[in-house]
Amino acid sequence: MSTTFRFSKTLAVLAGAALALTACGGGATTGAGAKDGGTVTYWSMWKVGEPQQKVIADAITDFEKQTGATVKVQWQGRSNTTKLVPALNTNNVPDIVDGAYAKLAPVLGNTGEALPLTDAYATVVDGKKVSDLIPSKYLAASNIKGADGQPWMLPYSLSSDAIWFNAAKNPGLVTAPPANWDGFMALLNKEKAAGQVPLAADGDIAGYNSAWFSNLVIHSEGPGSFAKIAADKTGAAWDSPAVLAAAQKVQQLAQGGYLINGYNASKWPAQQQAWANGGAELLLNGSWIPTETGTYAAKGFQYSSFPFPGVTGRPAMARADFVGWAIPKKAKNPALAQKLAAFMLNKKYQDAYGTRALVLPIRADALTAPEMATVKKALDNATEVYQADDGVTFPGYTTKVYWPIDDELFLGKINATQFVAKMKTAQIAYWKAQG
Amino acid sequence: MSAPTIKRTGRAPAPAQKPERGPGGSSIDRQRRKLLVPFVGPAFVFYTILFIVPAIAAAWISLNEWAGSGPMTFVGFKNYIQVFQDPLFVKSFINTLLLLFVVGAVIFILAFAMTLVLRDMAGKKVVRNVIFFPHLVNALVFGVLAGFIFNPGGMVNTLLKPFGVTESPAWLAQDNIFPLIMATMVATTTGYFTTILMAGVDRIPPYFYEDCALAGATAFQRLRYVILPLTWDVFGTCAVLWTISSIKIFEIIWVFGGSSGAGIPPTQSWTTAVYTYVTAFSGQSTPAYGAATASAIISLALVSVLVVLLRRAMRRDAIEF
The missing domain is CATH 3.40.190.10 (Periplasmic binding protein-like II)
Structure with missing residues (x-):
């Protein structure tokens, strides 16, 4: 194994050099004299x-x-x-x-x-x-x-999300945004009928995709409800009709032809770029979107937004x-x-x-x-606030269980019933493995 | 032609060295032994501190549940069981093996083919540089380029449009990313191994080829009876190098899918290296260092076993010429 040994030796020397360099960097910043x-x-x-x-x-x-x-x-x-x-x-x-x-x-x-x-x-x-x-x-x-x-944390700013649009092109949405999901779907259908592409989404960012399902569950069941579902070791929480209803709404979006063709095979930021250049009317994204897309937006683009469609009878909610x-x-x-x-x-x-x-x-x-x-x-x-994906941080849950399966739903590979069944099975396995 | 003893040539990395047979008679041998400690010592110390100790620490961490800081809980082999039962790990493991064997086979077939073509070609030095070039380019560049080339409105689809292709394949769909990565790996790595193999081929004395020509050997026979046996040790080294590097492939997957680092690549393209990284550093959830190190230890075991097997399978007596 002399080859591997030599190879490793080279690596060892390189690593040593890197370590020495890092040590120098650290010394420079901590060595300055302190004032009173x-x-x-x-x-x-x-x-x-x-x-x-x-x-x-x-x-x-x-x-x-x-x-x-x-x-x-x-x-x-x-x-x-x-x-x-x-x-x-x-x-x-x-x-x-x-x-x-x-x-x-x-x-x-x-x-x-x-x-x-x-x-x-x-x-x-x-x-x-x-x-x-x-x-x-x-x-x-x-x-x-x-x-x-x-x-243990002192916040200094917030990030939120909203459904963004160009107010110069859609002034009507500023004054009369859709009040609930049905209104939102009616808007999408109206735009589709008018030959427009209603919605953009960078489908390769799982965290953007999951915002739809997470937000839908939270808006119908309240902040903390998704975290509760995720924490259920029996997986029974996925049997709730409200969960299926939320998944069906995502399925409706994915399979209804509302999104830019190819959203499921593109690389960020292609889709938000397309949106900022008039390739689609609406985009669900974070409060950072005006800064992020500002450099390439179409001339005269006026950033405006309306909140994620709520559920009638529920208190006003916002992601914070x-x-x-x-x-x-x-x-x-x-x-x-x-x-x-x-x-x-x-x-x-x-x-x-x-x-x-x-x-x-x-x-x-x-x-x-x-x-x-x-x-x-x-x-x-908003009278109630919630966090992205309801603040779930169980080790690996988001990255290995929730996001991959939610991607399949949002990218149109499975339907709502399959999604719920898959999530239930995967979640039971997840909690069993966690012990 | 073939000598029973192994002579160090100093050109290519030496094959597994067997202990010297006659216990040090000559003064050169004695000198050699005297220099062993000053020459090998420092490297050995570095190696121990930087590799052996962390490896042992990793083995210990893999038996615990730990978020990277704070209390550690001993859980025995639970992490290993958990990792092996995770279908995602199995998928990542299969991807790692695909890279190792499928990409490896393609690379070496192409590299040998190119070596044969390039040997007699005019301007081979230029060509050699050109095919080596992709290896110098950072994987990040390929990741970013993938977007330009394969996005729905990207270069490929724009070029295909005049040919009447309107329903072009979803190149960057989650299921297609891994095959694309495999193709990219072939494109970037073939040149590197071609260069190494060519160095081996170049030192074959021309009279062997003249001999072949006189004997009326076909190109294939020339490969089979001259080139392969005489470059066998170079090839063996390349195979080990590829095994080690393929199991660590990470950055190209990280940037190819998952938007150049803004997100996480789709699970369809994960390898064990990516699995390990996400488990420890996803930034989206509480770090699971125990499970991550368990996955890393499994990869380490895999490399070790494969390298030993490979060395054994490739073992031939070196041919002197």
Whole structure:
């Protein structure tokens, strides 16, 4: 086996070199001298140059000036939470990280590695306690609370979803959007009859596909209902008629010829590009879509949206996924990190998120961009909020059980009855394997 | 022509070396033994720290339930049972084997064919560079290109339209992605192995070919009796290299499906490497490091067994010429 040995030897040397280089990188960022106000290390999900990064960088500069503290920030990008997992086993733990709830919960919240942010929530910012600045309906989403009942995450912005359209082409939808699923289907049929392609969807993104089924279940059964179905070890929850009805609605979409031809064999962002250029009328997608498609949208495109069709008689609901900060329990300077987090919720920065970064700030009194007006209104009107895929984070459930089978339904390979049966079987097997 | 003892040539990586027969008589042998520790020592230490220790740690983690941080619970072989019972793992495993054997066979048949054609071709150096080039290109590029080429409104369908093809195949449908990846692997890897094999073929002295010509051997006979036996050790090395690299194929699958990293590739195209990665780092759910390392250990076992079997099957006495 001398060949393999040699091969591995080369690898070993390469790995050693890589390690040495990484070590140098780490040394450079942690070696700087600290000022009197203490030092806090921040691993950010944003990369240099992104609009959100600029806002946070400004806030950090102000914080350092006012408190004399030093913030050692690393703009790591979205992989910061992935890097956090191994770091938690070492002494090189950041004092504060930011990320979406769906990314922070699996590595910090659910594993009990996050610090309760009681102090941050009690801090007074702009004359009000932080806990009062954040609309209570978002805080009521119990899943950011740890086992001790204290929140471990401090959100600074929200992502939501909506059905997007070009208001310049469809002004009627601004004033009279469909009120429920039947109205929505009537709209699709009307457009189809008029020779238009009603709907676009990037079918290769399982998380976009699953939004239809998850949202339908949540809108008819209430927030938390999908998580409850997923947690059912007997799989019996899939027998409910409401679940089948939701699946039938997805089947209707997939098999009714409403989507751009070839949506099931394309690569993101081809379909949202097609939509932004008038290839289809409607698109179910996140609140980030104006920023994401802005560069290639047709001339004169006016972003507008209406909320996911609700169920008559049910309270108004909106998807609200948190993006925010969390502090690991192992942080060296948790007090200063909490102070920093609270500081960054100043209205000045919250306004900047809305107007410069075009996202939805968490504070209800913060300014938002015109593109976000309809989503903001839907969020303000909502009495109940839910998270994408209902915040399910069981190990591998989403990626190995739910998404692959939901893809088959949304891409038109199976029908609603088959979907429900497959999900039930797969879920029973999943929970049995989990033991 | 064939010598019973194995002589190190220093050109191609040496085949499995048997212990020296006569216990070190010559001074060269003694010198060699003296240099063993200073030369092999550092590499051995590196190898132990960077590979053996993590491998043992991985074996231990695979017996536990662990989210990557926080408490670890010992669960014995539960992770292995869970992984083997997961139809997705079985599917990923089959895909890995498809890459290893089917793609491997195609690559080597093509590489040998090209070697034969290129040997007598004018401008073979240029051609060799051209076919080697795809190997230098990052897999990410192919992943992104796949979109441009195969999207419903992409290049292929646009080119097919003038020929009256309006109902073109759904190239990037979930079930078609893996065959496309296999084809891409063939296209990018053939040149690499052709280059290595050609280096072996080039050192065959021309008088063997002259001999063949005089004896009236056909092209196939020339391959069978001259080229194959004289490049056997090179071929064996290539086979081991391919085995090791094919089992680790990851990034091309990651970027080919699943929108260049914005999502997760469809399960139809997963390999064990992708399965391992998603289990530990999907970012969508609580990491399952135990199950992920169990899957990685299974892959490691697979590589080890295959390499040993391959070395055994390919074992021939090296031919000196």
